[in-house]
Amino acid sequence: MKSRIIYVLLFFFSALSYLTEVYSYPMISPIIGFINSIFLPVLELKSQISYKVRDLANTYVFLVNVQRENKRLLEEISRLNLKVSELETCKRELNQIKNLEGFYKELDYLIASVTAYDPSGRDAFIILDKGKKDGIEEGFVVVNRNIFVGIVDQVYLSSSRVRTVWSDAMSVSVVVEGKNYIYKGGFPTGRLLHVLQEDDIKEGVRVLLRSPHFPSFEVGKVYGPPSLEEQFFKRVEVKPEADVRRMEFVVILRRRI
């Protein structure tokens, strides 16, 4: 019983010594210092072992991570290899298409600056500083970067008039999500004609110019949700991409649609 009381006291004393850091007291620290000096080689060995083991553990974790990363990279490489072979196939097919006689020719173009805009504010036409003497003909396509601007409809000696995508008189063949439609220009929005009720055309879908001679220039984007128009067709509005009044220069492609 007496020994148990001693151990209970010892328990409280131990807890107290930990909380109060009794070993740092001036009276006790020499004793602790003496004990530590006896244990010094053991403590040094302990710290060295601890450091080495930590180093080993870190190295192991690092190696495991590297192995995981390697596995991921290998998977990515095999995936990319598949992509490369797909791209090679595409490239070969493209070259074959290019070689088809009369199918594709390098585009001949001319850069012209815009000299006048539509005074009505509807951007139905623009006037360019290139005309008949520069070899411009009616029906030539006018673009700005990858955006379809319009078609040359009147040619003068040193200038020409371009009917833009905003014009009511503009009608071109376009492609929307793989299906062909007629685009009819208009201000503030153009529209797609004869879109069937079952055609699933979503808002924001790109409307591209359809031509065997040109790349797919962008006409605009479907604007707002389609609405019922007649018995079979629905009304699909298109917001043209060409910001005519910001254009200082345009490219005239010496080719008709």
Place this chain on the structure above:
Amino acid sequence: MSFYLVLFLILVLQSSVLVGIFKSYLFVPDLLLCFVFLSNLKGQVNYGRGFLGALLLDLLQGSLGWHASGKLLALMILDVAKKVFYVKLISTLVMFYVVIATIEHAYRYLLFRTKYYYPLDFYALIGFLIELFIVYFFGKKVLKGSDEA
């Protein structure tokens, strides 16, 4: 003699090798507690040996009183519990240890938190599971030995 040899190995392992793996003294599996628990399972509880082992561990870790008070508390609980329960099955032994170790670890953690802050980590649970495995593994041998005796 074998007790002190095992104690020495445990002290080296717990204060240096395992600290390198488990990052903190808080998360290291308390092998000393397992050892003290298993060695005092049969017969009279020997406070002196438990306290000595804990004191040496405290000296190695520079945490005077932390392990010593914890182990004394665990031994006191074990002493009381042994008078009420009789451990014959390994499942009882493990449950017995779970209760005692939880109290001891919680006590030491609270003692630590009164002075420092260190967030609890997933490593703590791993450490505890290792302790349970050791108690299960060696506990079977202890029970078997006592049955044969």
